[in-house]
Amino acid sequence: MRRGKLMLTSFLRGGDFQSPFSETSTENRRHVKNPSLIDPTMRRIWMLVLACISVTLASPSSGAEVDARLSSGQAYVNDSIDLQITIEDAETYEPPKIPTVDGLTIESAGVPRRSSQTTIINGRMSSRQSVTLVYEITPTRPGTFEIPPMEVSVDGRLVKTSPLGFVASVSETGDLMLVEIVGKQDRVYVGEPLELTLKIWVRPYRDETLDRLLSEGEMWQMLSDRTSWGPFEPAMTDMAQQRKRPGGENVVRKTPEGESKGYYLYEIDTTIYPNKPGKIDASNVLIAMNYPLELRIEKRRSMFDEAFGGQFGSPFGDRFDSAMSSRLVVAATRPIAATAEVDQTQVVPIPREGRPASFQGAVGRYEMIAKTDLRRVSAGDPITLQLGVSGDGPLDSVQAPPLDHLREKFRIDGQPLAGFIQNGVKYFTTTIRPIDETVDSIPSIEMSFFDPKTETFETIQTEPIAIKVEEAERLAMDSIVGPEDRSESTTSSDEPLAVSSPSSLQDWSPFRWLLANESGPVVLQNQQRGSLKGIVWLVYGLPLVIGLIATLVRHRGHLPLMFQRLRPAKQFAANQLGDVSTPNEIPAILQTYVQRSFGLRPDVDWHRCLGVLRSHGYSDKAAELESLAHRCHNTATTTINENDQRRSLIDDAQQWLETIAAAQSNNRFVFKRRQASSHELGSALGTVRRSVAPMALFALASWNLMPNLWAATSVVLLDEAQQATVLNEADQAYHAASQWKSQGDVGRARTSYLDAAKRYQMLIDSGIDNGAIHKNLGNVYFQVDQLGRSVAHYRIAQTFTPWDVRNQANLIIAQARLGLGFRHWFMPLAWLVVGGLLWWLGWWRLAGSRKDSGRRWWLSALMLVVSIGCCIVTLDQVEPRSGLAISVVDTLELRGGDGESFGVVNELAGVEGRSFVIGQQRGDWCLIEGTTSQSGWARRDDLVPI
Structure with missing residues (x-):
């Protein structure tokens, strides 16, 4: 450093300082006749360069x-x-x-x-x-x-x-916040509704320096995340969903010392149903707040400061600039918390004296009705009995009334009745079977409840239901029975009809085999939608894979590096570490391991690999890898004990490899492939465009239409027992209709088919979605010649079970009976079978043509070309499309708007069973998107969405 300063001083003074680094020796200077003739400017430049080099070499390096x-x-x-x-x-x-x-x-x-x-x-x-x-x-x-x-x-x-x-x-709350829970009744029974009000008093904060009083909204925002609302949580959740909050009211309250002070009072109402006697438990209600201690005016740069560097200010004046470039912030807070004090509302138990045997804990006033689906049955036939309970008490806690007194004349389903609530009524559904033909009615069913207003027990009962039971001629008690008269009249057919078992329907006729419905628990299980894509790639890719494997085996001696890369990432890295010659190779090997094990692209750099390790929870392993790479770099520049240090670094790398592999194997999550540009702006905008933007546009377009859409959708809530009962009834109706049809009674067969369709649809509305139930519904509609609906449900079933041969065959038959053009046929499985056979046969002939030159190779090439065309059609049909619907009417009217007031712009004839793309839905109307002549608004009832 001193030498550099001397050189710099000599240069500034214009002296002839000789640098010790100069290559001009005494011997060289002898050839210079007159040193003073050297250009002084050039001498000063060289002196400056040497001074900078000296200063740089003399300056110490900065450490971490x-x-x-x-x-x-x-x-x-x-x-x-x-x-x-x-x-x-x-x-x-x-x-x-x-x-x-x-x-x-x-x-x-x-x-x-x-x-x-x-x-x-x-x-x-x-x-x-x-x-x-x-x-x-x-x-x-x-x-x-x-x-x-x-x-x-x-x-x-x-x-x-x-x-x-x-x-x-300790942060003392003092009189800054008070919490109290007030009940509107002084005394309630267990299970009786109790209206509670949560009252929160908060002292408003005033900053004396700024002379600023925080408003009730600003004080409410100071609530902490540690707040626990207890039974008031549902009320707060509803407010949050509606973007509301409790309003604060200015009140005056006396402190325990008798001093009157101003507060903001917030009130929250809720209704609870106490489940045990005693005092109301409010231990889970805790109100926490970060109470302000200091306010501060925070200045921020305005748009004009950003544009002009803060040199000119706002063109609207200093007052506007001050208002727009400053804001009030809370500079300091301290936590306070208060638990709720409950008033003297007492919960008393329901008296035991005078309890009826039919009392199941219901509190309030209730009404009950009973109804059945059949009035005329054969002995042993199932009757669906439904009980409906309504009242002013909590329906959630209402249990099914006892039915033990019915066992004298009926066989009752032994499963417990869970019940479901719909439109303020709780329904209980079960199945009963009359034992013999002497049964003439369903007796009254009793239900008892406790009325808290009169403090007495009351019992209500349903009206007896008259039924007619006939003797079963060929019916075993446990067999499934068939055609029923679904009306509530007591008149029925002249004689009962015994239905054969489902197996008897599966005779030699292929048509009956195709239209046989699925039954059993599989129909009641939800199913994920499937796709033929995997099978397509397997069928078309397997011959190529076999040929590739044969080629690799034949030339395996020429591809050693490729086979090494086919090994697992850990084994490949371990083998490379064994061949390391210099420490600098170790970081690159471990970087390759990170790229392969986490599914990264080969061009991902070192820092991104470390970031991926940290983002997956391996921060300590990333730090160890970074430290190891640094030591490898430092060791590579030294020659002291080079072999020992190289061996030590290789051991450390292998140990790191073992620990990170073990940590990955213990991790339950599967690391998926991530693109290297996933954190860049383009990928983020793409994600927003693909997911958030369509949702936002849909919400904006249908904000005012959602009530109409929901109103048109019927949702049926059924438990597992009720679903099994409805499925059993649907199967019985379908088999009975088949029997009626075989005997020539077309009218009864159609009625029974439609009854089966109604019950299958009820199961779908209850949330069941799988290929079997949609295929069953398609078979029903096929039997009653509603081929458009049949095609729709067959195609829905195809999305769940695309490999179902029976469903594909039924779909082809239905499309053919409708007279649809061949280009409108949907048959991906058929295309796959034809194309796959031609593909395998073409490659087989092409491989044989190498041995037998007499074969016609052009025939093999033609087979391959045709099979590729079948593959393209298959992939086009199995590709899922959003907004697809099937027309269920032969003539589809298209209007200029979503209502009858708009005129008909086009009528599409012969479109039953054809698919259309739906763009928008408004109430009972939907917009069909297509060519100019095929666009317009159609009724939703005329279309079935896929």
Whole structure:
């Protein structure tokens, strides 16, 4: 440094200072006749260059720095402050070991925060990088605490932080906030509705310096996330969904000392049903708030400062500029919390004296009705009995009335009745079977409840239901019975009809085999939608794979590196580590392992690989890998014990490889392939465009139409027992209709078919969605010649079970009976079978033509070309399309708008069973998108969505 200063001083003075680094020796100077003839300007330039080099070589290199600090020196019990450890300009680092301090809970606040800063001063660029580790410190008791020094490993050396101290105190709530729960009744029974009101009094905060009083809305925003609402949680959730909050009212309340003070009063109402006697339990209600201590005016740069650098201000004046570039913020807070005090509302038990045997715990006043689906049956036939209970009490707690007295004349389903609530009525459904023909009615069913207003037990009962039971001629008690008269009249057929078992319907006729419905538990199980894509690629790709494998086996001696890369990532990396000759090769091998094991592209750089490790929860492994790479780089520049150090680094790399592989195998999550540009702006905008934008546009277009759409959708809530009962009835109706049809009674067969369709549709409306039930419904509509609906449900079933041969055959038959053009036929499985056979046969003939030159190779090529065309058609038909619907009418009227008031713009004839793309839905109308002549609004009832 001193030598450089002397050179610089000599240059500034214009002297003839001779640098010791100059290559001009005494011998060379002898050839210069007159040294004074050398250009003094050139001499000064060389002197300046040498001075800069000397100063640069003499200046010491800067090392990494570690700084630890607390976010505040004052803390409150159970409220956290931040400990920040900042590491600057470090190549590698290891997180410190956090000490254990009595009375403190210290936890990591997440992944480290990284930042970089680049500055250019007088054309000289410098950059600084820093990593900040954040920890949350929560005191559990008051007192003075000290965090001892912590050791941080930075670039291979240990750096100690300074000790840090702070004081924790208890934040007294005092009279700043009061909480009370008030019941509107002084005395209620268990199960009786009780209306409660949560009252929160909060002292408004006034900043004397700024002379600013916070409003009731601003004080409400200070509520903490630690708040627990208890039984008022549903009310708060409803408010949040409606973007509302309790309104604060200015009130005056006396403190316990008798002083009157102003408060903001917030009230929240709810209704509960106490389930045990005693006092109302409000232990789970805790209101927490970050009460303000100081306000501050925070200035921010306005748009004019950003545009003009803050030199000209706002063109609208200083007052406008001040209002637009400043805001009021809460500078300091302290936590306060208050538990709720409950008034003297008492919950008393229901009296035991005078309880009827039919009492099941219902409190309130109720009404009950009973109805059946049949009035005329044969002995042993199932009768669906449904009970409906309504009243002013809690329907959730109402249990099914006892039915034991019915066992004298009926066989009752032994499964418990769960019940479901719909439109303010709770329904219980079960199946009963009359034992013999002597049964003439369903007796009254009793239900008892306790009326809290009169404090007495009351019993209600249904009216007896008259039925007619006939003797079963060929019916076993446990067999499934057939045609029933679904009307409530007592008249029926002249004689009962016994239905054959389902197996008897499966005779030699292929047509009956195709239209046989599925039955059993599989029909009641939801199913994921399937696709033929995998089978398509298997059928068409397997011959190519077989040929490729044969080629690789034949030329396996020429592809050793390819077979090595086919090994698992860990084995491939371990083999490469065994062949390492210099330490510089180790980081690249481990980088390749990270790329392969996490599904990254080969061009992903080193820093992105470290980021992927940290994002998957391997921050410690990323730090170890970074430290190992740094040591490999430093070792490569030395020659001391090179072989020993290389061996040690290889051992460390293999150990890191073992630990990261073990950690990955224990992780339950499967790491999917991530694109290297997933965090870039283009990918983010693409994701928004594909997901958020369509949802937002749909919500904006149908905001006012949602009530109409929901009103047109009928949702039936059925439990598992009820679903099984409805399925059994649907199967019985279908088999009975088939029997009626075989005997020539077309009218009864059609009625029974439609009854089966209604029950299958009821199961679909209850949430069951699978290929079997839609195929059953398609078979029903096929039997009654509603071929458009049949095609629709066959195609829906195709989306669940695309490999179902019977469903595909039924769909082809239905489309053919409709007279649809061949180009409108939907038969991906048929295309796949034809194309697959031609594809395999073509390759087989082509492979044989190499041995037999007499074969016609052009026939094989023609087969392959035709099979490729079949593959294209198959992929086009199996590709899922959104907004697809099938027309169920032969003539589809298209109007100019969504209503009868708009004129008919076009009539599409002969379109039953054809598919259309639906763009929008408005109430009972939907927009068909297509060509100009095939666009318009059609009725939703004329279309069935796929």
